[in-house]
Amino acid sequence: MTFEHIFGTSPLVGATAPGRVNLLGEHTDYNDGFVLPTAIPQCTTVHLGLSLDGQYHFYSEALTQRLDLEKDAPVPPGYAAYLLGCIRVLEQQGHYIPPLNAYVTSSVPIGAGLSSSAALEVAMLRGLRALLGLELDDVQIARLGQRAEIEFAGVRCGIMDQMASSLADTAHMLFLDTRTLERRVLPLVAGTEILVIDSGFPRTLAGSGYNQRRAECEAAARQLGVPALRDITDVKAVEVLSEPLRRRARHVVSENNRVLEVLQDISAEHFGQLMNASHASLRDDYEVSVAALDILVATLQQTPGVFGARLTGAGFGGACVALVVLGQAQSIAHDVLEQYNRLGHVGKLLVPQLT
Ligand code: GLA
Numbered sequence: 055m056t057f058e059h060i061f062g063t064s065p066l067v068g069a070t071a072p073g074r075v076n077l078l079g080e081h082t083d084y085n086d087g088f089v090l091p092t093a094i095p096q097c098t099t100v101h102l103g104l105s106l107d108g109q110y111h112f113y114s115e116a117l118t119q120r121l122d123l124e125k126d127a128p129v130p131p132g133y134a135a136y137l138l139g140c141i142r143v144l145e146q147q148g149h150y151i152p153p154l155n156a157y158v159t160s161s162v163p164i165g166a167g168l169s170s171s172a173a174l175e176v177a178m179l180r181g182l183r184a185l186l187g188l189e190l191d192d193v194q195i196a197r198l199g200q201r202a203e204i205e206f207a208g209v210r211c212g213i214m215d216q217m218a219s220s221l222a223d224t225a226h227m228l229f230l231d232t233r234t235l236e237r238r239v240l241p242l243v244a245g246t247e248i249l250v251i252d253s254g255f256p257r258t259l260a261g262s263g264y265n266q267r268r269a270e271c272e273a274a275a276r277q278l279g280v281p282a283l284r285d286i287t288d289v290k291a292v293e294v295l296s297e298p299l300r301r302r303a304r305h306v307v308s309e310n311n312r313v314l315e316v317l318q319d320i321s322a323e324h325f326g327q328l329m330n331a332s333h334a335s336l337r338d339d340y341e342v343s344v345a346a347l348d349i350l351v352a353t354l355q356q357t358p359g360v361f362g363a364r365l366t367g368a369g370f371g372g373a374c375v376a377l378v379v380l381g382q383a384q385s386i387a388h389d390v391l392e393q394y395n396r397l398g399h400v401g402k403l404l405v406p407q408l409t
Contacts (some may be wrong), residue, residue: 057101060113060120061155065101067184071176072097073162074169074218075250075375075405076366077227078328079313080336083212084268085275085306086233086284088313090240091218092226092248094405098160098173100137100181105153112137115159125153129206133158136171139206140178143198149188156181163404165256167367171207172215175199193235196220210265229317233284238317246322246361247406249376249383251354251390254400255346257371264368267302267340274303284310298341305339326362326377330355333364342369346399350374353390360386373404384408 057065072093079089105111110123114133121134129138137158141151156178162170179195182188190198196216203211213232221237222228229238242248274295275283283306286292292303312328320328333351337343343351347365354363354376363376378386387403394401 055113055115055118057103057113057155057157060157061103061105061111063103063106063155065103065155065157067181068099068101069177069180069184070097070099071173071180071219072222072224073173074215074222075248075373076214076218077248077375077377078316078325078332078364079214079309080332080364080366080369081267081271081340081342082284082306082309082313083214083232084210085271085310086282087306087310088284089212089214089218089230089232090227090313090316091214091222091230092228092242093218093222093224094162094168094250095224095407096161096163096168096173096404098158098162098170098177100174100177101157102181102185103155105155108153110138110141110153111155113155113157115157116164133174135207136174136202137178139202140175140182140198142206143201144179144182144188147198149186151182151186154185163252163373165372166252166404167257167365167369167372168250168404169215169219169367171203171209172199172219175202176216176219192220193217210268227316229313233282240316243322243325243377245380246325246377247380247383249354249360249378249387250366250373250403250405251350251376251387251394252373252402252404253344253346253350253371254402255344255371257368263342263370267342270299270302271306274299278303283307287311301339301341305335308335308339322361322377326360329362329364329375329377336365336369340369344369344371347371347374349397350390350394350399350401353393354386357386357390
């Protein structure tokens with residue numbers, strides 16, 4: 055079903071934004087810390103046209119779901135929360151958004167930790183920018199997307215995903231200081247490629263312990279007398295905290311230090327060790343891994359040609375990312391998935407995309 059089939063008119067604009075995979079720097083962004091995502095080939099496209107009956111009409115091709123909403127309707131759950139959330143944050147800024155038809159197509163997997171929600175927000179905001187001639191730069195788009203997610207989807211997320219979707223490409227890593235938004239575009243590690251495998255164990259961010267982790271980090275920062283955990287650089291400083299805040303803070307401080315190491319132009323082997331250490335820290339100190347992710351990561355780490363592997367995204371399920379020898383991702387994925395799926399899992403190769 056095309057836009058024309060669903061709405062009986064043609065779209066006026068179309069806009070696209072990618073999902074992202076985070077290579078290093080997990081659960082650091084809402085602590086004002088450092089992250090290192092890259093864009094993935096999968097992306098989301100939103101086509102927009104004017105609605106002539108005063109209502110918003112949304113259609114998701116992936117969900118084959120249509121929603122008709124009064125112009126001042128409360129924000130509903132599901133994908134429409136992101137679309138209407140973007141409209142509402144622009145209205146809060148004083149923009150007039152006319153009744154619209156919006157048609158969403160996406161190849162970004164949902165619930166895999168690859169930022170399908172940020173891709174939807176950034177695509178929607180880019181579409182609105184094009185349709186209405188709004189003067190918004192890519193950083194403003196990212197900030198508005200983050201606000202839509204916090205205020206209308208109920209996840210107190212950081213700025214990483216929207217910045218990655220709005221500013222990253224698939225050929226580079228985006229080093230980002232989430233406090234200042236200072237960023238550096240770095241080439242991917244020479245002689246390597248990125249492998250992303252879905253564990254088949256889905257997660258939903260809003261229902262997860264995500265907001266709880268964020269609250270724990272804020273409590274830890276308060277007890278340490280700093281504005282955010284980013285301001286602690288010596289991992290020993292967290293020892294004064296009691297558990298579980300000590301573990302949580304130790305993850306954030308050590309993870310920030312791992313991201314900063316990458317700026318030293320390190321080898322693929324060193325990068326891989328940092329990824330492995332990141333996974334151990336997310337599993338043991340931050341406690342956002344699950345058994346399926348641990349098994350998949352361990353299988354990857356034991357496979358020749360893999361420099362390092364870790365869960366990626368918020369955790370609690372979703373995908374793993376690995377850094378592997380250039381040209382070997384497909385065959386490594388094949389071997390790893392054979393072992394992993396033999397245990398009853400339904401793991402799936404996501405990046406590189408099968409041609
Ligand atoms: C989700 C959030 C991001 C970030 C990651 C964890 O993807 O949207 O802001 O906090 O989790 O690193």
